[in-house]
Amino acid sequence: MGYFATERDGDELSACGQRARDIEYEVFARYAEQGFWDLDLELERGRVAASLGRSPAWVEKAILAYHRLRDLPKLRALQAETRRLDITRLEAVGETVDKLYRLPEQDVLEEFDELLVQMFTPTRAGQALPSPMTIRRRLNDRLRKIDASLAPDPKKKKERKDKKDRPFGSCEAEFYGLNDYDAGLSVSGDAATIGLMDMRTRQVAKEAKCSQSEAIKRLLTGEITSTTGIVLHLFASKSDRSTYYVPNFGWTDAEGTEALNAMMEERPPRIVDLEEAEQATTASYTPTDAIKAYVQARDGCCIYPGCDRPANKCQLDHRVPFGDGGPTTPSNLFCLCQRHHNVKTDRRAFYVPDPATGEVVWLFADGTYQVVEPEGLLAESTTPERPRWRQTIAQRREQKAAVTEFNARCHAAVEKYEQDEDYHACVAELERLEKASGLRFEYWPSKPMWMTMSEGEWKACLLRWYQEGMISAERAGIEEPVPF
Secondary structure: OOOEHHHOOOOHHHHHHHHHHHHHHHHHHHHHOHHHOOOEHHHHHHHHHHHHOOOHHHHHHHHHHHHHHHHOHHHHHHHHHHOOOOHHHHHHHHHHHHHHOOOOOHHHHHHHHHHHHHHOOOOOOOEOOOOHHHHHHHHHHHHHHHOHHHOOOHHHHHHHHHHHOOOOOOEEEEEEEEOOOEEEEEEEEOHHHHHHHHHHHHHHHHHHOOOHHHHHHHHHHOOOOOOOOOOOOOEOOOOOOOOOEEOOOEEOOHHHHHHHHHHHHHOOOOOOOHHHHOOOOEOOOOOOHHHHHHHHHHHOEOOOOOOOOEHHHOEEEEOOOHHHOOOEOHHHEEEEOHHHHHHHHOOOEEEEEOOOOOOEEEEEOOOOEEEEOOOOHHHHOOOOOOHHHOOEHHHHHHHHHHHHHHHHHHHHHHHHHHHHOOHHHHHHHHHHHHHHHOOOOOOOOOOOHHHHOOHHHHHHHHHHHHHOOOOOHHHHOOOOOOOO
């Protein structure tokens, strides 16, 4: 009779491992039962985390790992009988099941359920229990046969992410010239570092009364110097400080969070409660930096229907005009791009925010209206005044599954572009996926070099490649002299 090495009779360590899995099952198996799907996830994970002394993030992972078993009845029965799988292995299973979650064919899930039961049923004595990496590999191999776009190459995916997601504080700058026609400077880095550079140069531009581009030029050429300090506004959960949100530039990774925590130990931050920030006000027409940061984080982008102009590229509109007594406070300030600010100023449309839900209702002259849901970071906050943002376990599972499937298909589209070099087809597919899902993909491919050049620069580049023997005269568009 077969058995896994984790289940050897008489082995003390195997027995300890089994007790640990038994405890995990005792705590979390309930979340695969229907009566527990509608629990408020935020409150439930906090309660369990406090009781177990584990982090809320780990508890949420464990809850969702067991919740996924509702779609795999045979594996669920096997787990109930053997308690064979720990949270880490169930999570590895769940990553693949999430990609299948939105497929309409029920028989696909049934096929994977059978496959998983076979994978976790030993056929010989002392058999090694499949590792999380092995589980992912086997399931992805099977998934490619069903839908290749759901299983992109994990190595290329990691390379793509590593290239974009640089550690906090990293920066790369490159000066370049193109055949004496033009020259440029390219600067890239992680979101938080570029965000700091953006804020610093904006502040210098404000002091020097010039554009941001002019301020950058003057700083780098030594025409001006500045010791201006800047205030960095960060957002974080009260219960989980594993990541910070830098307005307009995104979340920090593990290294970025560690760097920020070290910085804050040396210079303790001034912590502003968001409920207090929501009531902040100033007698001036111009909002304070703190009010501006709050409003941008709340809105995320222009609040006009269908507009996704980033909040930091928008103006802050006094909904009730300042001249008519409208206060400079978050409840009266909203992000509008220049174009849609003009629409509101011209009275072609007017908007009314709902303080309970955060929705914005736009009223138009023809008697119609549109409702815009908030897109910013703070839209996800859960307070008694915003009950619509309560998430059940089932809702969170569906959200994670949608994101998992979306990212898999997007990475597959980029991988196809890396093979066939059809940039326009790749962009069209990514735009289709984003529009269909309402999500944004972070790893769009860079434009091919030829698309960024003028016609003259491209011809000069082709000539150089021809002279270096890299391409033929025909490809370079050159007529070779006929030999006598």
